[in-house]
Amino acid sequence: MSLDTTLARITQLNTMLVGPTAPPATATTTAPATGTTTTSGDAFAQMLRTASVATPMSATAPMSTTGAVAPAAAPSGNSAAARMVAMAQGEVGQAEQPPGSNDSPRIAQYRSATAGAPGPGPWCAYFVSWLARNAGVPVGDQGQGFGSVDALYAWAQKSGRALPASSGQDPRPGDLIVWDEHIGIVESVRPDGSIQTIEGNSSDRVSRRVHPKGDAIGYVRMS
Numbered sequence: 001m002s003l004d005t006t007l008a009r010i011t012q013l014n015t016m017l018v019g020p021t022a023p024p025a026t027a028t029t030t031a032p033a034t035g036t037t038t039t040s041g042d043a044f045a046q047m048l049r050t051a052s053v054a055t056p057m058s059a060t061a062p063m064s065t066t067g068a069v070a071p072a073a074a075p076s077g078n079s080a081a082a083r084m085v086a087m088a089q090g091e092v093g094q095a096e097q098p099p100g101s102n103d104s105p106r107i108a109q110y111r112s113a114t115a116g117a118p119g120p121g122p123w124c125a126y127f128v129s130w131l132a133r134n135a136g137v138p139v140g141d142q143g144q145g146f147g148s149v150d151a152l153y154a155w156a157q158k159s160g161r162a163l164p165a166s167s168g169q170d171p172r173p174g175d176l177i178v179w180d181e182h183i184g185i186v187e188s189v190r191p192d193g194s195i196q197t198i199e200g201n202s203s204d205r206v207s208r209r210v211h212p213k214g215d216a217i218g219y220v221r222m223s
Contacts, residue, residue, distance in 0.1 A: 069208040072188035072196055074173070080223035081174020083135040088185050088198040088206070091127075095205035102201070110200065113138075114145035124183050125149050127200025128176050131185060137222050149183045152176075156220040164218040171195060176220035177211075184209070186219070 071089060075082040097104040103120040111118050113130035129145030129152070132138050139145060139152055141159075146152035156162040156176075163169050170193075171177060175186045177197055184199030193213040200206050 069196060069210055071208070072173075079174070080132075080135045080137040081172065084131045084137075084174050084185060084222060085187055085198075087131050087134060088187065091200075091206045092198060092208055093205060099204045107200075111147075114147050115140075115142075116144075118147050121147065122181075122201055123147075124199060124201040125152050127206065128152070128183055128185055132222060135222075139220075149178060149181050152183065153178050153218065153220065161220050161222070162218055163221055165214060165216050167218075169219075171219045172221070174222055176222065178217045178220065179215070180217065 071092075074086045074089060091106075094106045095104065096102060096107065101120065102123055107120075107123055107126070110123055110126040110130040111120075113133040114126055118126070125146045125148060129139055129147075133143065133145060140155055146155070153162060163171070163175070171186045171189060173186050173188055177184050177186050177195060182199070182201075184197040184202070186195055187198050187208070188196045190196060190210070195211045195213060195216070197209050197211060198206065199209055202209060
C-alpha cells in the first residue's frame, strides 16, 4: 500500500470515529440575542454613558442637620414671626445630654423663659416659650411662658391668638403649631400644603419635621 493510500485511510477512519473537523471560526461578530448581554467593551461604554447623564451633586437638594428635611428660607422683614423662625433655625440639632434626660445646658436656657425655675421635663413648650420671649412677644398674660402645651393653647384661645385647624385658615411661618401634648413652630408651608416645622423635644433634640396639612389641633398666631 502506498503512503498516500495509507494517509487517506487514516483520515477516513478519523472521520468515522469523531466526525468531520469543524472549519476554523471566522472573525465575524454575532449580535447579542437580547439587550441584556453585552461584551465587556460594551458594558464599559454603557457605564460611561450612564455617568455622563447622572445628576450632578450640586443639583441635589441640600440636606438639613437631621438628614431628612432641607431648611426653608426665613420670612423676610423683622416681624416677631420672622425673628422666631430665624432663631429656631439656629437651634436645629441641639440635643439632650445624655439622650433621654430632657436636659442639657442649652435646654436649661429654654426652661429659663418660663417662670418658676422649672426642672428637667418634656421641653417642647419651653422651647417655643424661649423663642417667643427672645423675639419680644412672650407667651402668657404676664409673659411667664409655659411648660404645658395645654396651658399655652388655653392662653392662646383666651387671648384671641388661637386658630383651630377646623377654621380652615392656613398657618403662616412663625405660627406655633399645636398637637395633643406637643408643640412646635411653623418654618414654612410647602406648595403641596404640607407644614414644615421646627420642634423641640422631637427625637431628643430640636428637629425639623414635615407634617401633612390638617394633622394639628390648631395654630397660635404670634404676630
